Amino acid sequence: MKNENFEIKNPEGLYDPKPHGYSHIATVNSNSKMVFISGQGGSNMDGVLSDDFKVQVNIVFENIEIALKSEGLLWSDVVKLTTLVVDYDLSKHEILIAVSQKIWPDLKFPVNTLIPVTRLALDGMQIEIDVTAVGR
Template identity: 70%
Template sequence: MMENNPLEISNPAGIYDPRDHAYSHVATVTAADLLVFVAGQGGSRTDGVLSDDFRTQVKIVFENIEIALASKGLKMNQIAKLTTLIVDYNEEKHEILIEESTKIWPDLKFPVNTLIPVARLALKGMLIEIDATAVNS
């Protein structure tokens, strides 16, 4: 583990380098630290309006996660694990997710992420939902 950092992101040799797809293979968390779980966030703000634009929803999802983490004194670089659900997943949506993720993690130390294509999410018009697990030391 890195000194004074309870979260270590790594990509072991022998497995392909996943950073071009905006995720990492392994997140290691020191057991003595506090874990913060953020429920799946959708692409709407407090007004509940969902844009038809996928990129807009992705940006709002990440903004919502950032707000939730900030409420506990955490930042986006303290996320260890994401689960991403995308409606009607395709390569264009994948590229948008990568582009927006790279803006948040320009050092390419992406959280571990499982991407799951789905037919539908909880609300009509929801195109993406992401939950997060972060660590606070």
């Protein structure tokens, strides 16, 4: 379902970012409800972090979905991600793209800033993503 409170754009003159799982611009209408979700890590409520990056990525997105649903929001309401990845490389990039393509099969990806980092808050934490979403 399309959220009329914002628009995702990739203007001519900029390269096509869709193969990398993000968009260049998200424009939000001023009367919209904005929801900010703090950085979600790759552990469930048990606090256990897998050594497997892909497992952590899947848990991060599960956690974000729980937060979105708690506000009555869907993945289609997400306008901005900030993604922090420890020891970032091409294989991790491909995992993130594959997950993004499953979540946004219409390729209307949110804006995303990916930042390689040397470590995160907890030992063994390999990824953290914060989210901005716009309510209907």
